[in-house]
Each structure stands twice: as C-alpha cells, then as structure tokens.
Amino acid sequence: xxxxxxxxxxxxxxxxxxxxxxxxxxxxxxxxxxxxxxxxxxxxxxxxxxxxxxxxxxxxxxxxxxxxxxxxxxxxxxxxxxxxxxxxxxxxxxxxxxxxxxxxxxxxxxxxxxxxxxxxxxxxxxxxxxxxxxxxxxxxxxxxxxxxxxxxxxxxxxxxxxxxxxxxxxxxxxxxxxxxxxxxxxxxxxxxxxxxxxxxxxxxxxxxxxxxxxxxxxxxxxxxxxxxxxxxxxxxxxxxxxxxxxxxxxxxxxxxxxxxxxxxxxxxxxxxxxxxxxxxxxxxxxxxxxxxxxxxxxxxxxxxxxxxxxxxxxxxxxxxxxxxxxxxxxxxxxxxxxxxxxxxxxxxxxxxxx
Amino acid sequence: xxxxxxxxxxxxxxxxxxxxxxxxxxxxxxxxxxxxxxxxxxxxxxxxxxxxxxxxxxxxxxxxxxxxxxxxxxxxxxxxxxxxxxxxxxxxxxxxxxxxxxxxxxxxxxxxxxxxxxxxxxxxxxxxxxxxxxxxxxxxxxxxxxxxxxxxxxxxxxxxxxxxxxxxxxxxxxxxxxxxxxxxxxxxxxxxxxxxxxxxxxxxxxxxxxxxxxxxxxxxxxxxxxxxxxxxxxxxxxxxxxxxxxxxxxxxxxxxxxxxxxxxxxxxxxxxxxxxxxxxxxxxxxxxxxxxxxxxxxxxxxxxxxxxxxxxxxxxxxxxxxxxxxxxxxxxxxxxxxxxxxxxxxxxxxxxxx
Numbered sequence: 001x002x003x004x005x006x007x008x009x010x011x012x013x014x015x016x017x018x019x020x021x022x023x024x025x026x027x028x029x030x031x032x033x034x035x036x037x038x039x040x041x042x043x044x045x046x047x048x049x050x051x052x053x054x055x056x057x058x059x060x061x062x063x064x065x066x067x068x069x070x071x072x073x074x075x076x077x078x079x080x081x082x083x084x085x086x087x088x089x090x091x092x093x094x095x096x097x098x099x100x101x102x103x104x105x106x107x108x109x110x111x112x113x114x115x116x117x118x119x120x121x122x123x124x125x126x127x128x129x130x131x132x133x134x135x136x137x138x139x140x141x142x143x144x145x146x147x148x149x150x151x152x153x154x155x156x157x158x159x160x161x162x163x164x165x166x167x168x169x170x171x172x173x174x175x176x177x178x179x180x181x182x183x184x185x186x187x188x189x190x191x192x193x194x195x196x197x198x199x200x201x202x203x204x205x206x207x208x209x210x211x212x213x214x215x216x217x218x219x220x221x222x223x224x225x226x227x228x229x230x231x232x233x234x235x236x237x238x239x240x241x242x243x244x245x246x247x248x249x250x251x252x253x254x255x256x257x258x259x260x261x262x263x264x265x266x267x268x269x270x271x272x273x274x275x276x277x278x279x280x281x282x283x284x285x286x287x288x289x290x291x292x293x294x295x296x297x298x299x300x301x302x303x304x305x306x307x308x309x310x311x312x313x314x315x316x317x318x319x320x321x322x323x324x325x326x327x328x329x330x331x332x333x334x335x336x337x338x339x340x341x342x343x344x345x346x347x348x349x350x351x352x353x354x
Numbered sequence: 355x356x357x358x359x360x361x362x363x364x365x366x367x368x369x370x371x372x373x374x375x376x377x378x379x380x381x382x383x384x385x386x387x388x389x390x391x392x393x394x395x396x397x398x399x400x401x402x403x404x405x406x407x408x409x410x411x412x413x414x415x416x417x418x419x420x421x422x423x424x425x426x427x428x429x430x431x432x433x434x435x436x437x438x439x440x441x442x443x444x445x446x447x448x449x450x451x452x453x454x455x456x457x458x459x460x461x462x463x464x465x466x467x468x469x470x471x472x473x474x475x476x477x478x479x480x481x482x483x484x485x486x487x488x489x490x491x492x493x494x495x496x497x498x499x500x501x502x503x504x505x506x507x508x509x510x511x512x513x514x515x516x517x518x519x520x521x522x523x524x525x526x527x528x529x530x531x532x533x534x535x536x537x538x539x540x541x542x543x544x545x546x547x548x549x550x551x552x553x554x555x556x557x558x559x560x561x562x563x564x565x566x567x568x569x570x571x572x573x574x575x576x577x578x579x580x581x582x583x584x585x586x587x588x589x590x591x592x593x594x595x596x597x598x599x600x601x602x603x604x605x606x607x608x609x610x611x612x613x614x615x616x617x618x619x620x621x622x623x624x625x626x627x628x629x630x631x632x633x634x635x636x637x638x639x640x641x642x643x644x645x646x647x648x649x650x651x652x653x654x655x656x657x658x659x660x661x662x663x664x665x666x667x668x669x670x671x672x673x674x675x676x677x678x679x680x681x682x683x684x685x686x687x688x689x690x691x692x693x694x695x696x697x698x699x700x701x702x703x704x705x706x707x708x
Contacts, residue, residue, distance in 0.1 A: 007361045007379070014619070014640070016543035019553050021403050022619050022640040025361070025379070049375050112675025126480040137675060189370035190680040199373050265368075265376050285639035286368070286376040321466025321491060326544040 008042035009334035011283065012290040014318070016327040023332070024290030026266065026283040028298060030342065031206035032276050033216035035180060038345060039298070040203065041338045047199035048282045049189050050175075051263030054205075055142050056082045056212060056229050057175050058195075061167065062145045063225035067152030071101040078232035079239035081145030084262065086242025087116025087136040094239055095140045102148035109134035110161040111143045111193040118242055139193035141239075146171075146195070163188060163196040172198065178218065179208030192264060202280040205269060209278025213259055213271025230259050230271070246292045246313060250299070253309030258299060262288070268295045272302055289329055297331045301339035362396035363688035365637065366644040368672070370681040377686070378644030380620065380637040382652060384696065385560035386630050387570035389534060392699060393652070394557065395692045401553035402636045403543050404529075405617030408559075409496050410436045410566060410583050411529050412549075415521065416499045417579035421506030425455040432586035433593035435499030438616065440596025441470025441490040448593055449494045456502035463488035464515040465497045465547040472596055493547035495593075500525075500549070517542060517550040526552065532572065533562030546618060556634040559623060563632025567613055567625025584613050584625070600646045600667060604653070607663030612653060616642070622649045626656055643683055651685045655693035 007025060014022040027042025037044070059081040062068055068078060076090075077098040085091035099105055115132045116122045125132065134140060143161070150160045150167045160167050175198065176183045183198035191197040210216070213230065215223030233240045234255035241247040241262075250260045260270040266283030268291045279298055283290035296313040300306035307314065316329035331339070361379060368376040381396025391398070413435040416422055422432060430444075431452040439445035453459055469476045469486045479486065488494060497515070504514045504521045514521050529552065530537045537552035545551045564570070567584065569577030587594045588609035595601040595616075604614045614624040620637030622645045633652055637644035650667040654660040661668065670683035685693070 007364075010361075016403055016551070016619075017541065019401070019403070019541045019543060021543070023638045025639075047373070049370055049373070110676070112677070114675050123480050126477050127483065129481065187371070187373045189373060189375070190674060190678060192674045192680070194674055194676050194678060197370070283639075284377045285379075285637075285641055285644070287639055287641065290639070320544060320546045320548055321468050322464070322548050323466070324544060324548060326546070 005043055005046055008284055010332045011041070011294045011335045013330050013332045014289070014327060015330060021327065024283045024285060024287055024294075026281060026290065026294065027202055028279070028281040028294065028338070029202040029206035030277055030279050030298065030302075031203060031210055032278075033207065033210040033214055035203070035207040037203060037206075038277060039338055039342050041334065044202040044206075047187060047201055048205075048267060049197045049199050049265065050205055050269070051191060051197055051265060051267050052084045052139065052142075053261050053263035053267045053269040053280075054175055054208075055084065055261060056226070056233070056259070057178055057208065058142060058171050059145050059229055060174050060222060060225045061149040061153070061170050063228050064221055065149050065153050067102070067149045068228070070152055071148055073098065073101060073148075075232040075235045076239055077101070078229055079236040080141030082229055082233055082261065083141045083240045084138045085141055085239065086118035086245065087121045087138065088118045088242055089121070090238065091141065091242065092135050095135055095144045098141065098144040098148060102144070102151050104147055104151065104157065106133065106135050108147050108157055109137070109140055109143050111137040111139045113137060137193060143193065143195075161194045168196055172196070174222070175200075175208070178211050179204040202282060205280035206278040209269045209271040209280060210276060211278070213273040213278060214276050216276070230273075231256075233259060250310060254299075254303060254306065257303055260295070260299075262291065266291045268292065270295065270299060275302060277302065293329045293331065294335060297335055297339050298342070301342040359397055359400055362638055364686040365395070365648045365689045367684050367686045368643070368681060369684060375681065378637045378639060378641055378648075380635060380644065380648065381556055382633070382635040382648065382692070383556040383560035384631055384633050384652065384656075385557060385564055386632075387561065387564040387568055389557070389561040391557060391560075392631060393692055393696050395688065398556040398560075401541060401555055402559075402621060403551045403553050403619065404559055404623070405545060405551055405619060405621050406438045406493065406496075407615050407617035407621045407623040407634075408529055408562075409438065409615060410580070410587070410613075411532055411562065412496060412525050413499050413583055414528050414576060414579045415503040415507070415524050417582050418575055419503050419507050421456070421503045422582070424506055425502055427452065427455060427502075429586040429589045430593055431455070432583055433590040434495030436583055436587055436615070437495045437594045438492045439495055439593065440472035440599065441475045441492065442472045442596055443475070444592065445495065445596065446489050449489055449498045452495065452498040452502060456498070456505050458501055458505065458511065460487065460489050462501050462511055463491070463494055463497050465491040465493045467491060491547060497547065497549075515548045522550055526550070528576070529554075529562070532565050532576075533558040556636060559634035560632040563613075563623045563625040563634060564630060565632070567627040567632060568630050570630070584627075587613060604664060608653075608657060608660060611657055614649070614653075616645065620645045622646065624649065624653060626653075629656060631656065647683045647685065648689060651689055651693050652696070655696040
C-alpha cells in the first residue's frame, strides 16, 4: 500500500503576498446515486479513510433499528449523533440527554477525552480547573448514538467500539451497501475515537452521499432513516459542528440543498439532494484549510447561491497576529478548470434543487 | 507565480494501520558553504519563504552591532532572540530581561499576541483569567532582539518591523549575503509576526546554514556573531523552542554537531558545523509533522548518533485519544532512497564532526 500512484493535482494554493507559499494536492469525486461521475479530479479510485465524514451513515442503525423512536429522540440528539461537535454546552447537553434516554451514562463512552474544539468552551473548562472528559470529545455524540442503538438492538453496550462487535459489523454493512462497494477488512484502521474506519475510493464515497441525500437505491427503511438524520442536521446545524465552523455555516445557509460533513485528515463529503449528487474529496496531506476551500469551490459551482453563503471560506483571507491580511487561500488552476466545466455541464435533474 | 512546476516527491507518509492515509510532498537541499549540493531532492530552486527558520540570521545585528556587549546580554537572551519559543515562564522572563536591558518595555513589541505554544503555559494563563499578550507570542524574543539592535544602532525603535526600516534593510542584506543570493523585493511577504520575509530557494538557504554553522565565507565579525548566537542556543536549547519540542530536544542531544531551527509552513533548516553542511527543507503543504520527520531522517543519515537522540520523531507513532497506537509517520521511498545515498556519499571533511 505504498505510494506508487501518479501524484494528485494541486487543488488549493496558499499565497503570502503574491507568492505561492504552500500547496495542497488532492482528489475530488462528484457522482450520482448510480455511481455516474460528474467530476473526477485526481485519483478518485485510490482508497481513503472516510473518518468522521460518514458519521451520518454510522448513525443509521440508531434510527433504522427503532431506537430513536423507542427512546423518544429529538432533532438535537439525532444531529449530535452525526456530529464532530465543538464541545460547547449545547453539544454536551445533547449527548448527556441521548445517553440518559438510553439508560446509560458518560462512563460508557469509549472515545477518550480531549479538550473542546471550541476555544470558548476550552477556556471555560480550563478556568474552572476541571479536566477534559470523554463527553467533550468531538465524537461523543456518535458514540452515544452507537450506544443507544446497541442497547435497543439487545447488544452488550460495553465493547461497542470494537470491529467485531455486532453494531460495528452492522455499520460496516451499511457503509458498504450505501457506497456500493465491499470494504476490505485488511485495510481497517482505528479512528481517533477508537471505532473502526475502512478505506474506500472517493468515487464510491461520492455515490454513497448521493444515495444518502436522495434515498435512491436504498431500502425504504434506510432511505427514511437517512432522511430523518439529514433533516435533524438541517434543523439543528449548530449541533453537527459548532458556531463559526464550516459545516454549521454551510448547512445553516444552504439546507435543504446541501448536507455536508467533514472528517479528519482532509476528507470532506456532501450531498446535494435536489441535484441528486454526492461529493467526496480528500486533500492528500490532511489539511482542513485545503479541504474546506476546495469543497466550497465545488459546491459554489453546483449551487450558485453558495457564493453569498460561503463568502468567507471562498474569500480565504489569512490574517496575522496583529490582524493584518498577509495572504489568501485560493483555488489552484486545476480546481478552477474542473469547477468551470462542472458549472456548464448538463444536470441530471435540472431545476430539481430545493 | 502560479504552480506550473513538476510536483515534488512524497517525502513522508502517514499510515493508519497498514494503509497510507496521508502524504507530505516536499523538497530538501543539503549544501556546503560554497553552495555545492550534497543532496537535492525535489525542486530546490523554487523560492520558499524561510519564515522563522532564519531567526538566527535576523539576530545577527544584535551581536554584530555591539548591542549584545553594550547591554550585557547573556546566553538566555541571545538564545531567545533566535527562538520560536513556547511562552513558558523561562521564555517570558528572558524576553522581559532583554527588553529591560535595552531600556524598553513590552509596549514596543509589534508581533501581536497569541496564546502560549506550551499547553501548560496556556492553561495557566487561562486559569489566571488573563489574556494572551505580545510577550507570549513565539516570536517575541526575535522582536526584542530587533528592538535592542535598533536602539543600539541609533534607529527609531517604533516601526522596526517595517520593510523600509533601516534594521530590516540591514537584515535583508545579511540574509542575502549569508545565503549568497539577491532577495527579490517583489516577492516580499509579511510574516505572522509582522516582520518582512523574502522567498529564496532551498539550495541558497542550505548554503546559508552551512555558512552560519562554520563561519566560512562570512566576514570575521559576522562569523563571530554567528558563533555567539549558535553557542548561546547550544548552551540554552530550551530557550530556542521549549520542553518537548523538536529543536530543543535535537540541540540538547546533538549540540555542537547540530544547530536546528524550524519555521512556519513546513520549513526547517539546520547546520552541521563539523561536517561543514547546511540543510534546508520545505514540506509543500506546510505540515510540521512532515517537516520534523523528514529532517530527522536526513540528520540521522549525516550524524549516526541521531538515531538514539531523536528516537521519538524517528519512530513516529500516532496515538488516538485513548492512547492506542493507531498509525505511524514514516519516511516515504523517495526520502529513504535519498538518505541511503547520503549515508554512503563521501564527506567533504570526513572525521571533522564534533
């Protein structure tokens, strides 16, 4: 699995003054539910770990099993189950509520502890003299959702994070079915939060997001579970990430035309239900600044009102410690060419957006 | 200045399990004081911003002007003037002392404020309810050194950070002379701490570090200034970065055979005085994890005792939030091939190390 592949194109450049200081290469796939590629830039067949980008797929058992109804979960709890959250009070309370409704507590969380992603929440926790807990981990909502699904399905909750646990076997099947590709067990990785993650090509991931966004090619029960999770994220976008963060800003402005979820190491995925399309991209080096800049450019080509909604990431200004603008994060020529072609390409279902 | 160049090779791979999850491309130059390249991997003629990697060059006027003697500066103050420090108490006190000896105070610092790099110092500051100040900025020592040099040279200290200030003009000339290359004014960038930074090729930067490490091809006064700054860093390596950080660990273990200084956006430079060599590398995407891994590999090829001293960065283990090892940061085939050739290449001055 060493790199003998051709290098991916530079998608994003970081300018200091007028000089290119740094570069982010990567690949982008845009596909419909049948797997037809509307855009394939770079190597979209090279397997990547989807990491947190597929949290909505990992949350499907929570709804499909009937757990969400049995425990009376609301939009906050469903949205936080799909989240990489900031660890603000609103997130912590939603995770606590989800655990409590399933008859569990924080001691069941296997995600490990880290300081809240939110600077404000981190400072408040530090000022209070307390330590970071598992509930502050950006993945605690996903873990609480997995626990609730395990309890409802009659599985032993302890050990829910292990690849051989029946819940993870179920989730593996769901990701595989949704993306239309077998997941090779020998490529398995352990995620930052200790659950398994399986590599799969961006092309398959993009198809999976097209299906997640439209319900096409999914069983009625799975399509309905996907719809409920998506709608919960649309209603409570702050639960999915947090104030000031890309996914929250994007869905607050563009739902229900855009469902979007980032993952670690430069992966970002989106569904455009109205266009019947899914997007999956990875920046090779894992840099979030490259990922968000590239995704904003692709989304803007497909949803013209993105230009206003995502003006800040599209502008890409870089400020130094005194607040002076010192550079910009810009789309590189290969990405500009690709999105220009995308803007003029015929849509599979023109005018269906919304 | 858009990228039309051939892509640089992947130097570092990030494995999750046995699968390559992310990749860092870049370029590395190793040169002697005459500019002879012992290693040129990737495009070493493409200009890069050296950022904080050249702080020792930016500190030369502090010694060469006589300011260091006139103000009675010690090793702590000279080392912190070359530092990207962690903002721990030891750093803050050294910067305060340097400013006080020059008859100035913190209000003169133009670097802007950020929270200390050190987690411990950041938490203590947050717990105290105080805000981050300019003195906590990792560059405050460099700024204090610039201010002291400006005062001693009879320049107006306010405005010392501007490209047209006589101190910055002097520094530009020193970097240009040391690296043996003209610095194009039109490529100028503003650094994160508001001083100017000029792009120059890695090949020139490596030659500059060979000269900085040996004094060769420098005037006697400049060679002596370089020696004093280098020796101060060797005596007080914790002042140059901080506990647990690469440059401190490396110089604590390998001085006087290795002088090393990292900069932002993936630049890292080193001098190996005993071998008469300088190293300059840049990871294209700016990731520190790639930079430190690649530099450790090159240094290990040139100084065999590095394997013990830098065992942790060379091991490159990645742990998740529960402390489980989930992956590794490893040298990619192109880097392994290059360092293997370097290990067997004849030295310009065999046996001169130490």
